[in-house]
Amino acid sequence: MKLTDHRTLGRSGLIVSPLALGTMTFGAAGWGATDEVSRQILGAYLDAGGNVIDTADVYSGGRSEELVGQFIAEHGVRDRVVLSTKFGFSAQRGNPHAGGNGRKHIHAALEGSLKRLQTEYVDLYWLHVYDMVTPVEEVLQTLGDLVRSGRIRYFGLSDMPAWYATKMAALAQADRVPGPVAVQLEYSLVARQLEAEHRPSARDGGQGLMPWSPLAGGFLTGKYSRDDLTRPQGRLSGSNPFQGPFTKFTERNWQILDTLRTVAVEVGHSPARVALAWTLAQPGVSSTLVGARTLPQLQDSLAALDVHLTPSQLETLDRVSSPGPDFFSAGLRQAVFGGVSVEGWTDA
């Protein structure tokens, strides 16, 4: 596979590369990339033929968007990239209007993003997180109006319950208005929760999956070891968003990593590349987000496109990382249809 093996994002006309560049590290103090390295990372991704650049208003307090806007202008590639950003998290403590998914904040957030990104429109605008209060109808109307006004071209949903995406897609279809074209969720060998509800919902609603943290924040690169979690310099060795109940350092995950390492040796690639290749091979995935703190990390991730995993290697990885038995199993289907095997539309 190549970065220029373009595909549409879900059931839409938006054309994307199989790997999207995540820029959460741009401008981030501590675990992020310096401005110069960020420039090199974005340049290398474009040179390799990539076309999706993902940021958010909240990344590094807006600095990530500023850098992305600056680099896109320097390269003169605004027309050929899919510029993707997000709204929803608060930028100002104590002011409820500075966050959430209500119409007032969406409009204000978009104005801020357009300014920082030095552009007049966003190609792909994401609801960053379900805010638990705003009605689906209000969000759908607001985003649809923005599509009609030309300020955004498409929109997607991130970090939300599956029912929310299903309802929004159904309303959009019934009302014949623009609906979400993609969903962005955590997805990796150690985080497969989306397979139960979100993937069938996305398939039914025509949304492409865009996995985030496919390397589990660096865990699946294999650089951490059970004996010493602090040794490598990395996001997970210090204070990080994956602590407490979200820690990646669990016995189950170490076992998954052991198997990943074995498969990596078999195919002669790094564990990071194999972990990404597994994500790329999953049904419903349109484009996988890659994040990097250094240029060699990005180059390693891009080389995941060269990895070919056999059905048996994919099955080995699937088995060790299985999220557990699903009630809606092949066995249940056989029971329902009297022992006859029936393939449904949502299986593809």
Ligand SMILES: NC(=O)c1ccc[n+]([C@@H]2O[C@H](COP(=O)([O-])OP(=O)(O)OC[C@H]3O[C@@H](n4cnc5c(N)ncnc54)[C@H](OP(=O)(O)O)[C@@H]3O)[C@@H](O)[C@H]2O)c1
């Ligand atoms: N929608 C959401 O809620 C959400 C949430 C998170 C992320 N995202 C998006 O997804 C993108 C990717 O997320 P992510 O950064 O968490 O992805 P990730 O691929 O799981 O982690 C990337 C990190 O892993 C480490 N790494 C990567 N390649 C490596 C290599 N070859 N060797 C050693 N270490 C390596 C680096 O961190 P260290 O060097 O510091 O270890 C790098 O910053 C983000 O940029 C953002 O656009 C979205």
